[in-house]
Amino acid sequence: MISLGGITPKDFLRDYWQQRPLLVRNALPGFSGLLTRDELTELACHEDAQSRLVIQRNSKWHLKHGPLNSNDLAKLPKNQWALLVQDVNHFLPSARDLLSRFRFIPHARLDDLMVSYAPKGGGIGPHFDSYDVFLLQGMGSRRWQISAQQDDRFIADAPLKILKNFLPEQEWVLKPGDMLYLPPKYAHNGIAEDDCMTYSIGFRALSHDEVMTQFLVYLQDKVETEGRYSDPGLQLQSHPSKISAAMQAQVHSILKKISWSHDDIENFLGIYLSEPKTHVFFEQPMEPLAPCAFLQQIKKNGVQLGLKSRMLSSHNKFFINGEVCRVSSNTFKMLIELADNQEFFPSPHIDEETEKILYQWYVSGYIVSKNQAM
Ligand code: SIN
Ligand code: CO
Secondary structure (H helix, E strand, C coil): CCCCCCCCHHHHHHHCCCCCCEEECCCCCCCCCCCCHHHHHHHHCCCCCCEEEEEEECCEEEEEECCCCHHHHHCCCCCCEEEEECCHHHCCHHHHHHHHCCCCCCHHHEEEEEEEEECCCCCCCCECCCCCEEEEECCCCEEEEEECCCCCCECCCCCCCCECCCCCCEEEEECCCCEEEECCCCEEEEEECCCEEEEEEEECCCCHHHHHHHHHHHHHCCCCCCCCCCCCCCCCCCCCCCCCHHHHHHHHHHHCCCCCCHHHHHHHHHHHHHCCCCCCCCCCCCCCCCHHHHHHHHHHHCEEECCCCCEEEECCEEEECCEEEECCHHHHHHHHHHHHHCEECCCCCCCHHHHHHHHHHHHCCCEEECCCCC
16 A cells, blocks of 8 residues: 555545645655656557647647657757656556555546656646546656645636646645645646656546436436327417427426436446546457366466456446446455456356356456466
8 A cells, every 4th residue: 555654544534535635755665656758758659548748838838639749759848848648557557556555545436547757847837636636756856836725717728727826835845755645626736846757646526417417328228118299189279389388297297207226326337437438448359268268377377457447346246347247246255356456366166157257358358367468
């Protein structure tokens, strides 16, 4: 686990999470990063990665979304720019291992690991984020200024939401391994003191608007009803353009039939929260092993979630990459290990149901045998 500076996860959740910032010196002793600047740049040019290049020129902010190309990188100023890459955990096993140190927060709340690089003076300007974030310093040092200010007015016509009147209340220089936790909507500004890389462990929280609209999308596939609008006693209308009260009442009673159960809420949450982002695709094995060879291999080496897979659980159910899988309580007891820890070492005697599910997920490209590169 990551060190929270002598605070237990339970106390952190009670006293800091979603409430106040926490600076932890030496949260991860010896940490200096997971990838080099060149490796990050290479990732930013990758089609599957989501990246942004932020440049400040003559006090004007410029933003370019990736994938970047060598041209973008060739004409960078000496300083005052920053490169940010999302979902680095989809590419590096070490990035997923880093995220696993934050398991005191449920997987359903986790978003991704974003890595940024900035030369001296670089950053993305003072801003708010809507989500909780742990900012872990990798290579170099970064000055973080923070403020609990309520003034959330942004600079007009900037391509990023940069605060117009940022009034820092506290600041620290973070060295490799230091970490700053910020709750949502806490103003902050990170300025590189030298060549610097920051690792942002970011969380997600659905907006109410997203919950409602996405739940309606989910329900759309579930609502099935018979019947059709009918009006055998139709009354003559003096205004044919009028939508009559009788028509409205009939539609009202049709709509009242829309209902949902606790099961629907559980399934909606599991499906939606485990659904891959739109740019994510799973690679199925080109020449899949036969079921018995696969099972033999995983009994020997163990099995791991693919780096891009998201797996959540609820009572006797798993949700993997937007799919629901209802299981027996025996299978649940086994596979919960995979959902919680992203790896599972099957006993030589696993039951047929668990074997079948694991094989299906292997063929879909959701899981891999532990010794296999992902
Ligand atoms: C950065 O790493 O440059 C920015 C991270 C943040 O402010 O959320
Ligand atoms: Co931020």
